Amino acid sequence: MNAGQPNVRDLVRLQPTVFSFSRKTSCETVVNLANEGLLGVSVRDYRIEGGGMLRRLLGLKGKQPIVDRMSIDLQAFGPEYTDLRAHVLERIARTAVGEAPFYHLYIDDLFPEAFYEALKARMVEYKNSGKLQQRKQDSKAFVNRRYPLIELRDVEILQFRALFEDRNVKRALFEKFYCKPSDDLVDSVDIHENEFEFVFCTPDKFQNIHVDIPPKYMSFVFYFPTVPVDEEEEKKNATVLYDKGLKPVYGANFRRNSVCVFVPHFYSYHGFSTTIERDVLVMFLINKDEMRVWHDKSRSDSPQEGFSGIADMIEDKLGRHPLIEYGGDPARISEERAACRINAPQGRVMLD
Known part of the structure; x- marks a missing residue:
C-alpha cells in the first residue's frame, strides 16, 4: 500500500x-x-x-x-467506535437548541471521556510538533496557528472524521436546525477539507465579527482547554455570538469536551476573543458544488453592489433548505436580508 x-x-x-x-x-x-x-x-x-x-x-x-x-x-470495526457514536447521538438528542441570539447548540460532555482525552493528547502532540501553519483569515491584525487534520491517519482523527460524516449523526444535527432535512441535503454535505484543523490562539486577540459563507451548512468549534479555566474565562474565550445589534451573547463555554454548533444565515454573527490561550478544533460541513460557485461569485462581490453575491446565495439556500428559525417564510427571509449587516468581503461585519 x-x-x-x-x-x-x-x-x-x-x-x-x-x-x-x-x-x-x-x-x-x-x-x-x-x-x-x-x-x-x-x-x-x-x-x-x-x-x-x-x-x-x-x-x-x-x-x-x-x-x-x-x-x-x-465492514469491521472496534467496539470503542460503536460506543463513541452512540454516546454522541445521545448527547445531541438530549441537548436543547439555544434560541438567542440565533439558533445554536452548545453540547457538554460530547464524547466519552477516554476518546476526548485521546483526542486532546493528539492535539498537544500536534501543537508541539514544530509543524504548525499560519491561519490568516481570523483578522488582519494577527495570525493564528493551525494544524490541518484532513490528511492524518491517526486513529482518533479517522474516527472523528467518520463520526461527523456518518449520515445518522449528520441527520441528528440537521434536525435541530433545518425543517425536515431530506436525505439529499444530509448526503450533500461533507467535512470541509481546507478548514478541518486544530487552531491555536494566544491571549488578547479579537476575531472579526462575521457570518460564515453560504456553502457552509453547519459550523463547529470544539473546545480543548489545557489548564483549569474559571467561569469567567469559560465565557470570554468560547465562541461569541452577537445579536442583531452586534451586542455579544455568551451562549457557549470554553470548557473541556464541549462544542458550539450553528448554521450560517443572514444574522448568524459570531467571532471570538481571548484572554488566555485558546485551543480549539474547527470544522464545517459544506456543499462542495456550492463552494465552487462561491469561489467564482466572491471574486466579484463588492461594496458597490452591497455584497449582493453573498446575500443572493444565502437567500437561495434558505429557500431550498428552510430553517426552523425562519419558519420557511419567504417574507421573513426578505426582511432579514434587508437588515443584514455584512459590509465587507467573506461575510465580515466591520465596525466604525
Missing part, C-alpha cells in the same frame, strides 16, 4: 459507515482493501476521468468517469 494512504488496521476499527477518501487515494489502495475482504465500495460525485483498475473493481465499463471521492463502507 502506498505511503500516506490509510492503514487497513486503522480503517477496520471504524464503524461501518461512509468514510470518505480524498481524490488523492489511489485505485490500487481501494483494490488492495477490497481484496482483503474488508470493504464494500460505493461511488458518488462522478467528475474526474481515468482509473481503469477502479472501473474493473466496480464492474464499470466503457468510458464512464470515476469518482471525485470514494465512499467506503467499512
